[in-house]
Amino acid sequence: MRPQTADLRNGSTVTEFILVGFEHSSPSTRALLFTLFLALYSLAMAMNGLIILITWTDPKLNSPMYFFLGHLSFLDICFITTTIPQMLVHLVTKNHTVSFVSCMTQMYLVFLVGVAECILLAFMAYDRYVAICHPLNYAQIMSHKVCIRLVCSSWVFGMVNGILLEYMSFRNPFCKDNHIENFFCEAPIVIALSCGDPEFSMKLIFVDAIVVLLSPMVLIVTSYARILASILRRASSSSGRGKTFSTCASHLTVVVFFYTSAMFSYMNPRSTHGPDKDKPFSLLYTIITPMCNPVIYSFRNKEMKGAMGRALGRVNLAQAESV
Template sequence: MKMKFFRSALQTNQTSVSEFVLQGFSDLSWQLQLFLFVFFLVIYIVALLGNSIIVFLATTSPSLHTPMYFFLGNFSFSEICYISTTVPKMLVNFLAKDRSMSFISCAGQLYFFSLLGVADCFLLAIMALDRYVAICYPLRYSIIMRWRLCIELAATSWIIGLMVAFGHTLFIFRLPFCDSNIINHFFCDLPAVIKLACGNTYGSEVSVFLAGVFAALIPCLLILFSYARILGTILRMHSVGGKQKTFSTCASHLISVSLFFGTAISIYVCPNSSHSAESGRILSLLYCVITPFLNPFIYTLKNKEVKGALKKLLGSK
C-alpha cells in the first residue's frame, strides 16, 4: 500500500523522463572497468560476510548480549543493506552496455540509500553515547542503558531514517525532469539527480543541505560531546593499563565515525561547487563501499569480546 502511494505520488510531477542512465565509470577503458568489477565484487562479498558474522555473533553469543553489541549488530545489519543498495547495480553496469534505470527504480534506490545513511548516522551517535555512559558512569551503566531504552533508541534511528528519506525522495522526484537523463554518478545520489531537474532547484538544494545538517552534523556533535567527556575521564585515570584499555575500546568507533562522517559531510553539507563530479564519485565510494567493507575489521581486530565469541563459534563447529 505504501509503495503504491509512493509510486503514484512520484508520477504526478509531469516529467518527460521515464528512465535515467547511470554514467558511472563508463569513461574508463574496458580493461580498467573489468579490473574494478573484480575489485569491488571482492570488497562486496567480504563486506557482506564480515558484517553478517557480526550480526550473527551479536544475536547468538550470550557474551555479546550487551547494549554495545546490540547497537553494533544494528549498525552491521544497516551496513549490509547500505552497501547492497548501490554496489550490485554498479557491478552490473561495469559489464552491461545498457546502464539505464527506470524512474521509479532510481527513486527507490535514492530512498533506501537515504534511509540507511540517516539511520547509520544516528546509530553511530547512539554507540558513542553508550560508550560515554559506560566509561563515565560505569556503576550506573546497567541502570541507565536498560534494554527498553536501547530498543527505543535503535528504533528511533530507523524511524528518523524512514521519515527523512520519504520526505526527501518525494520532494526531489516531484520536480520536473525535461532534458538530460544522464546521471554523472554510479548510483542515484541526491546532488547528481538534482542537477538534472528543470527550472529552479534552489528549494531542493536547500532541502539537501538541511537534511545533511540534521542527519550528519547533529549526530556528529553528539559524538564530539561524548568523546570529549570520555577523553576527560581517561586523562583522570591513574592506571596506565586502564587508560590503554579504555582508549582501545573507543578507537575503533572513532575510526569508523571519521571515515563515514568526513566523506558524507563533504558531499551533503559542503557546497556542490567545492568538488568535481569525479572527486564526488571517489568520496561516495569511500562511504558507500569502503566504510562498510572496513567496519567488520575495525570492530573485530582489537575487540577481545568479539574475537572470543568467534573462537567459541569456530571451536564448537
C-alpha cells in the same frame, strides 16, 4: 544512448536515467574494477554477516555495545546492497539505464539507511560515555528496553527523513539531460538535472544535512570529550587507559570515515563537485566504510575474537558429528 539527451532538452519528460558510472573506462579497467569491487562487496558481506551472527547468538556478548554493533553491521549490509550489486552489473553490461521508479527507490533506501546509521553512531558514542563515566548506573540507564527504543528510533527517523528528502529530490519535473555522473542515484546530482528551481531543493537538502549530520556529531564529540576528561582524571593503570582509548579510537575512526564522505557529498556546493571528486567519496561511504567497520570496530576486540573462536569451534564440532 547519448542522442536521447537532445530530445530531453527539447521538452520531453524523463522516464529513465542513465548511470554513467565507469562507462568511459576501458574494458580492461572495468574488468579490474569489477573484480576489485566484487571482492570488496563479498568481503564486506561476509564480515558484517559474521558480526551479526556472533553478536546476536553468543550469550557472552550480551551487552548494549554489541547489540548496537550487530545493528550497525545490519545497516552496513543494507547500505552496500542498495548500490554495489547494480554497479557490478553495469560494469559488465552496456545497458546502464534505470527506470524513474528504480532511481527513486534506490535514493530512498540510501537516505533511510544512511540517516539511520548516522543516528546509531551517535547512540553508540552515548553508550560508551555511560559505560565509562557512569559504570555503576550503566545497566539501569542502558537497559535492553532502552537499547531497542534507540535502535527503533534511528530507523523511524531514517524512514521519515527519507520521505522528506525523496520529495525534495523529485518535486520538480525532469526534462533535461538524464545522465547521472555517478554509479548510483545520488540526490545532489539528480536534483541538478531537474527543471524548475533546483536551488530551493538543494538548499533544503543542505539544511537537512546540517541537522542529520552535525546534530549527531555534536553528541559524539560531547560524549568523547567527557570520556577523555573522565579517563584523564582517574588514577587508573596505563593498560586500563590504553584499552579504553582503543575502544573509543575504533568508534571515532568509523565516525570520521562515514561523516567526512557524507559531508562532502551533501554539504558542499555543487560548483566544487565533479565526477572525479564525487565517485571516490561515494565509494568511500558506500563500500569502503561498511567493509572497514568490522575490522576497525570488532576484530581488534578480544571479546569479539573469543566469540569468533567459539563460533568456529561449534561449526567444527557440527561437521565432525555429521561425519
